[in-house]
Amino acid sequence: MAEPLITFTPAPRARVEAMKEYHPPLGNRDALRLDFNENTLACSPKVLEALAAVSAGALTRYPERESVEALVADYLGLKPEQVALTNGVDEAIHVLFGAFLDKGDELLVPVPTYTMYEIYASATDADVVTVQTADDLQFPFEQLIAAITPRTKVITVANPNSPSGSVATREQLLELCRRAPQAVVLVDEAYFHFHGETVMDLVGQIPNLVVARTFSKAYGLAGLRLGLLAGPAELMRWVRRVLSPYSVNLLALACLPAALKDEAYLNDYVSEVITARGEFESALDRAGLRRWPSRANFILVEIGARHAEFVRHMRDAGVLVRDRSSDPGCDGRVRITIGTREQMRKAAVVMNETLAQMRAGNEAL
Ligand SMILES: Cc1ncc(COP(=O)(O)O)c(C=O)c1O
Secondary structure: OOOOOOOOOOOOOHHHHHOOOOOOOOOOOOOEEEOOOOOOOOOOHHHHHHHHOOOOOHHHOOOOOHHHHHHHHHHHOOOHHHEEEEOHHHHHHHHHHHHHOOOOOEEEEEEOOOOHHHHHHOOOOOEEEEEEOOOOOOOOHHHHHHHOOOOEEEEEEEOOOOOOOOOOOHHHHHHHHHHOOOOEEEEEOOOHHHHOOOOHHHEOOEOOEEEEEEOOOOOOOHHHOOEEEEOOHHHHHHHHHHOOOOOOOHHHHHHHHHHHHOHHHHHHHHHHHHHHHHHHHHHHHHOOOOEOOOOOOEEEEEOOOOHHHHHHHHHHOOEEEEEOOOOOOOOOEEEEEOOOHHHHHHHHHHHHHHHHHHHHHOOOO
């Protein structure tokens, strides 16, 4: 092999170097996918029609998001200047932090929660202040209020939260906005459809409230990467400064109107999942496993010390579930996405067989 021409390697920012690596276990997911809280079936057929109607000529153009943004704003009862489409909620988080978090600022995050808040915070010079949730994994409202300082610049609340499935009330979120007027309060409603409660109607009325939604979960469009951020125009103008005008691609923009329009499809999927959630909760109770109440399309379950073995056994039997043991306060816990009743009945059978096999090998489970 030839000698390299140049031998030095530029160093990353110290914050990036210190970050934990985050490698979600993607790849080889040709199984029952109960690991990423996706829609486990399909998107609306109307979306596929819209996708098929995209012409080769259309793909030569840069995507034009404005008219679709106006449509979404109208759907949400908001003004176009209050809504920005994003490349998934992930980009919404990234640009919000990029616009508001400076050196010396604090990002306040109740944990355990969605991992990407801390990851994107590492791309800024702000400090991350975490508030550990108690063992019941309920929203740590009092502790969060107590952790607010004059430096608190952004507070993130996933509502419902992942991996716990717990929720904050509207009153708690309002109080958080009142108690931290210097901070942007991001309410991440990625799982809104399975919960049914929202603060979207307050956008524009509360000067520091910003709400995120995704098309990756109930709508079944995770592969398109489509999300949105809604907030007062005075805040959204700063978000737009750092948002790439092309980050939402043409295919996603072409599909979005059809996805919004086919409410019947969305509602059917959501009610199927909610029914399946109730059934699966009973299956977990019968199996004697501790679980946390969930308002989302997943349930956190206590497996104990042999969590990794459980996840491996389930995978071998064709059901993917997600080990959350390394999340703060989640040792021994596994998150199981809820799909349809049929899928969850299969998952329950596989789970019971897995537990039986593991118990046969060791009484300690
Ligand atoms: C709370 C929460 N927010 C955001 C996301 C990511 O959403 P998107 O696919 O729109 O980037 C997830 C995905 O798991 C999530 O759990």
